[in-house]
Amino acid sequence: MEQIHKITLLSDLTPPSLERTWLSAPHPTLPLLATCSADKTVRVYSLTNFRLLSTISGGHKRSVRSAAWKPNTKENVLATGSFDATVGIWRNDEQEDEDEGDGQDRDPEEGWAFSVLLDGHDSEVKSVSWSSSGSLLATCSRDKSIWIWEDLEDGDNNFETVAVMQEHGGDVKCVSWHPVEECLASGSYDDTIRLWREDVDDWGQVACLRGHAGTVWCVDWEGEGGGSTTTTTIPAGGNSSQISAWKEKHARSARLVSCSDDRTVRIWRRQPKDHHQQYRPSDVPSIIRPTGLEEHWDEEAVLPTAHDLSIYTVAWSKASGRIASVGADGRIVVYEEQFTTSSDDPLQTTWTVIDSLPGAHGIYEINHVAWAKRADRGKQADEEVLITTADDGSVKVWLV
Amino acid sequence: MQNSNPTILSAADLPTRLRTPVTTSSVSGTGLLSSSLSTLVNTDDVFSFGKYNPDSDIESLDELTEEPIDEQEVFEHPISLGALAVVSLPDILIEPSLPSIPDSPLRTVTVLITPTISHCSLATVIGLGVRVRLEQSLPSRFRVDVRIKEGTHSTADEVNKQLADKERVAAALENGTLMGVIGKMLETCK
Numbered sequence: 001m002e003q004i005h006k007i008t009l010l011s012d013l014t015p016p017s018l019e020r021t022w023l024s025a026p027h028p029t030l031p032l033l034a035t036c037s038a039d040k041t042v043r044v045y046s047l048t049n050f051r052l053l054s055t056i057s058g059g060h061k062r063s064v065r066s067a068a069w070k071p072n073t074k075e076n077v078l079a080t081g082s083f084d085a086t087v088g089i090w091r092n093d094e095q096e097d098e099d100e101g102d103g104q105d106r107d108p109e110e111g112w113a114f115s116v117l118l119d120g121h122d123s124e125v126k127s128v129s130w131s132s133s134g135s136l137l138a139t140c141s142r143d144k145s146i147w148i149w150e151d152l153e154d155g156d157n158n159f160e161t162v163a164v165m166q167e168h169g170g171d172v173k174c175v176s177w178h179p180v181e182e183c184l185a186s187g188s189y190d191d192t193i194r195l196w197r198e199d200v201d202d203w204g205q206v207a208c209l210r211g212h213a214g215t216v217w218c219v220d221w222e223g224e225g226g227g228s229t230t231t232t233t234i235p236a237g238g239n240s241s242q243i244s245a246w247k248e249k250h251a252r253s254a255r256l257v258s259c260s261d262d263r264t265v266r267i268w269r270r271q272p273k274d275h276h277q278q279y280r281p282s283d284v285p286s287i288i289r290p291t292g293l294e295e296h297w298d299e300e301a302v303l304p305t306a307h308d309l310s311i312y313t314v315a316w317s318k319a320s321g322r323i324a325s326v327g328a329d330g331r332i333v334v335y336e337e338q339f340t341t342s343s344d345d346p347l348q349t350t351w352t353v354i355d356s357l358p359g360a361h362g363i364y365e366i367n368h369v370a371w372a373k374r375a376d377r378g379k380q381a382d383e384e385v386l387i388t389t390a391d392d393g394s395v396k397v398w399l400v
Numbered sequence: 401m402q403n404s405n406p407t408i409l410s411a412a413d414l415p416t417r418l419r420t421p422v423t424t425s426s427v428s429g430t431g432l433l434s435s436s437l438s439t440l441v442n443t444d445d446v447f448s449f450g451k452y453n454p455d456s457d458i459e460s461l462d463e464l465t466e467e468p469i470d471e472q473e474v475f476e477h478p479i480s481l482g483a484l485a486v487v488s489l490p491d492i493l494i495e496p497s498l499p500s501i502p503d504s505p506l507r508t509v510t511v512l513i514t515p516t517i518s519h520c521s522l523a524t525v526i527g528l529g530v531r532v533r534l535e536q537s538l539p540s541r542f543r544v545d546v547r548i549k550e551g552t553h554s555t556a557d558e559v560n561k562q563l564a565d566k567e568r569v570a571a572a573l574e575n576g577t578l579m580g581v582i583g584k585m586l587e588t589c590k
Contacts, residue, residue, distance in 0.1 A: 020570070038570070062574045065567075083571045124571045142568070173567070189565070215565065261564070308498050309543065310566070328543065328566070329498055330506070358501055363541040365566075392540070 006355040007332055010376070010385060010397045011050040017043060017393035022063070023313075023368040024389045025078075028071045031375030033387060034078055035395055036064040042080055042090075044112075047375040047385075050397060056080075056112045059088045066127045070151070072134035079137055081125030087118035087139050087149075089157065116157040120147055120164075127174040131182055136162065138184050140172035146186055146196070148203060163203035165196055173217050178254065179318065180224045185256055187216030193258055193268070199293050207295040209268055214261030217311065222255040223318030233321040235337040235349045242339055242346050249347060255300065257323055259311035265303040265325050265335070267351075271296040303351045306333040309365075317371040319384055322400070323351070326366035326388055332357045334386075334400055355400070361390035374399075486513055486526065497543050505541045509534060512549040519554050527563045528572060529582045535569075 017037035024035045031047035041057040042064055062083035070077035076092040092111040122143035129138045137149045137159070148163040170189030177184055183206075184196040193209040193216055223233050234243050252272035259265045273296075309328035316323050323335045333356045340348040360366060368389040373382075386398040491514070497506035511530055515523045531546040538544065546563045548556040562568055572578050 063570065083574055124567075126567065142571070171565075171568070189561075215561070308500065310564075312566075358498070358504065363505055 005357050006400055007334060007357045007360075007386070008399050010378075010399050013045045013050050013052070013395040013397065015052055016395060017041070019393050020063075020391045021367065021389045021393045021395060022065050023067060024370055024387050024395055025067045025069055026370055026372035026387065027069045027076075030076075031373070032069075032076075033372065033395075034067045034069065035389060036067050036080065037393060038063040040064060040082075042067055042078065045395070047372060047397070049376070054092075054112055056090055059090070059114045059117070060084050060086065062124075065125060068128045068130050068137075070130050070134045070137075071132060079128045079130065079139075081128040081139055083124040085119075085121045085123055085125060085141070087121075087125055087128060087137075088114060089116045089118065089159070091115045116159065118147075118149055118159055120161065121145065126172060127176075129175045129177050129184075131177045131184075132180055133182075136177070136182065138175040138177065138186075140175045140186060142171040144168050144170060144172060144188075146172055146175055146184070148184070163198075165203060165205065167194060167205050167208075168192070170215075173215060174219055176219050176221060178221050181254075183254075185219045185221065187219045187258055187260075189215045191216060191260070193219055193256065195295060195297070197293055204293070206293045207270075207297045209256075209258075209297050209299070211266055211268075211299045212258065212260040212262050212264065214263075214310075216258050216260050218313045219256055219258045220314055220316045222257070222316050223321070233318075235321070235339050237341070238339040246347055256297075257314050257316050259314035259325055259327070261310045263305065263307050263309065263311060263327075265306075265311060265314055265323065266299055267301040267303070268297050269300040271298060301349075301351055303335050304353050306335075306353050306356050307331060312366070313368045313370075315369050315371050315386075317384060319371070319373075319382060322354070324369045324371065324386055324400075326360075326369040328365045330359050330361060330364060330366055330390075332360045332366065332369065332386065332388055332398065360388060360398075361392065361394055361396065364391040364394070366390050486515065487511060487530065488514070491549060506543060507541060508543045508545050509538065510545045510547065512547055514549045514552045518552060523548060523553055523555075524559050524562055525581065525585070527559060528569065528578075529585045531563055531569060532573065532579075532582055533586055 013033070017035065017039055019038040021035050021037045024033050026033050026047070033045045033047055035043045035045065037043065040060050040063060041055050043052055044054040044056065045051065046053050060080065060082035064080050064082050066081040068079050070079065078090045080088040080090065082088070091113055121139065121141035124142045125139055126142065127140050130136070135151055135153070137151060138146060139149070140146045144166060146165045147161060149159045150162045152158040152160055168186065168188040168190050172186050172188050174187045175184060182198060185193060186196070187193050191212050191214060194205050195207040196203055197206045234246055238246065254270045256268045257265060258268065303323070307325065307327050307329050311325050311327040314323060314325045321337060325333045334354050335351045336354045337349050337351050340350050366388050370387045371384050372387055374385045386400055387395065388398065389395050491512035493510040495508050495510070496504065497508040498504040513523065513527055513530065527546045527548070531544050534544045547560045553559065
C-alpha cells in the first residue's frame with residue numbers, strides 16, 4: 001500500500017553541516033537561507049540552486065541555536081543566538097551571488113563581517129526575532145528572560161537594551177514578533193505562552209495563555225490579511241458572505257499557533273476589544289491611558305493529533321494560510337483550514353491534515369520547519385516551498 | 401524513603417560488557433544493551449562531584465553548591481550505583497517509537513532510575529549521565545528516555561522534564577565542567 005504524498009522532495013541543500021542543525025531562516029525578500037548548526041557556524045545557502053554560498057564562523061564559542069534576518073534594510077544583516085549566551089550581529093554589504101554560478105571558487109567567508117556581540121543573557125540563547133520594522137530585536141534564554149534591543153541604526157553598530165522581561169517561570173524557548181504590530185509572543189519551558197507590549201515607555205506582559213501540558217517549543221503568527229495576500233489566507237470552501245465576514249473578523253483580531261512537548265498544536269485567538277479601540281501607543285495621550293493593556297485570548301482549536309513525539313516547530317504560511325509542524329518523530333505534517341458547513345456559526349472552521357510524511361529525514365529528528373518563496377528554475381508564480389532541518393545536519397526543500 | 405530496590409547487589413554479579421553478552425529472546429539486541437546499561441552507573445566515585453562547582457547547565461545542579469554533601473553522607477554509601485540497583489534490568493525497556501508505523505526502525509529505550517533516597521539531589525546528574533552515555537553509544541535510530549521510577553523521588557516530574565529536554569541536554573554536552581563530572585562518573589563503566 002504505497003501512499004501518495006502531497007509533500008514531495010525538491011532538493012537537499014549541499015553541502016550540509018555534518019552536525020545537528022537547529023534552524024533555517026529564509027531571507028524575507030532574497031532567495032537566501034541561513035542555517036544554524038552545532039558546529040558553531042551559520043551557513044548561507046542559495047534557494048535558487050540549493051548550494052552553499054557562505055559559511056559564517058568564528059563568532060560563537062558554542063552551538064548556534066537561532067538566526068534571523070533583519071527586515072526592511074538594504075544590507076544583509078543577520079542576528080544569531082548561541083548556547084554561548086551571546087547574540088551576534090553580522091553584516092554582508094556585498095550582494096550575495098543569486099545567479100546560478102558555479103559557486104566553487106568563492107571564498108566561503110567572503111563578504112560576511114561580524115559587527116557586534118550583544119552580551120546580557122546569563123545562559124544559552126534559544127531564539128532571536130526582529131520586529132517587522134527591523135528596529136527591535138527580541139532574544140530569549142534559559143535564564144528565563146526576554147531581552148528587547150533597539151538597533152539604533154547610527155552606523156556605529158550600537159544597540160540599546162529597551163527591556164528585560166522576567167515573568168516566565170522557566171527557559172524561554174522561542175520569541176516571535178507579530179507580522180505588523182509591535183507585539184511579541186514567547187513560549188516557555190513553564191508550559192505557557194505570553195504576550196508582551198510596550199505601555200507608553202515600559203514593556204510588560206499583556207496576556208498569559210495556558211493550555212499546553214508541556215514545554216511550548218515554538219509559536220508563530222498568522223499572516224496579516226492586508227494587501228495582496230488577503231485572498232489566499234481565507235479558509236477553503238467558503239462562500240462570498242463567509243469570506244467577507246471572515247475578513248472583517250480578522251481585521252480586529254490576531255491568531256497564534258503553538259506546538260509543544262505535549263504533542264499538540266494549538267491555535268489561539270485574540271478577542272477584539274469591543275468597547276476600546278485597539279491599543280496603539282500613538283493614538284492615546286500618555287495621561288489618558290486605556291483601561292489596561294490586558295488582552296483576552298482564547299484557545300480556538302487543537303489541531304488533529306499527528307505526531308507521536310515532541311513537536312519542535314510549527315510554521316504558519318503567510319501566503320497560503322497552511323500550517324506545517326515537525327518534531328522528534330521525524331514527520332512533516334501539513335494542515336489546512338476549511339469552513340465547516342454543518343455548523344450554525346458561518347465562521348466556524350476545522351483543520352484537517354492534508355499530508356503527514358513520516359521519516360522525512362530518515363531516522364533523524366526534525367528540529368525546524370519554515371515556509372519560503374520558491375526561487376529555483378521550476379517555480380511558478382507565488383509558489384511556496386517547505387524547508388526542514390534535522391539532527392544529522394541535513395536541510396531539505398519540499399513542495400506541497 | 402529508602403530505595404525500593406532493597407537488595408545490595410554484589411559487584412561481581414552485575415552485568416558488564418567485558419563479558420560475553422547474554423542473549424535473550426526479546427527484541428533484538430536487548431541483551432547486549434541491557435548489560436551495558438546496568439553497569440554504566442557502576443562507579444565508586446559518583447559522589448565525588450559534591451566538590452564540583454559548576455556553571456550549571458541543569459538547574460538542580462545549582463543546589464549542589466548551596467548544599468554540599470557532607471563527608472558522613474559520602475561514607476554512608478561506599479557502594480556503587482550499580483550495587484545500589486539505581487538501575488536494574490527490569491527497569492530497562494526497548495519499544496517501537498512509532499507504533500503506528502510498523503516498519504519504522506525507531507526504538508525508544510526507556511531507563512527508569514531508582515534513587516537511593518527520595519530527596520537524592522544527584523538524581524538529575526545521574527540521569528543525565530545515563531542519557532549521555534546511551535546517546536553516545538546507541539545508533540541514531542534510538543530515542544533515549546531516562547526517567548525517575550514512579551514514586552521514588554520527591555521532585556521526579558521536575559527531574560524528568562529536564563532529562564527529556566533535548567535542548568538542555570545538548571547544551572549540557574557543550575559544558576566542559578559538567579561533562580568532566582559525567583565522564584568521571586562513567587569512567588569505571590566497563
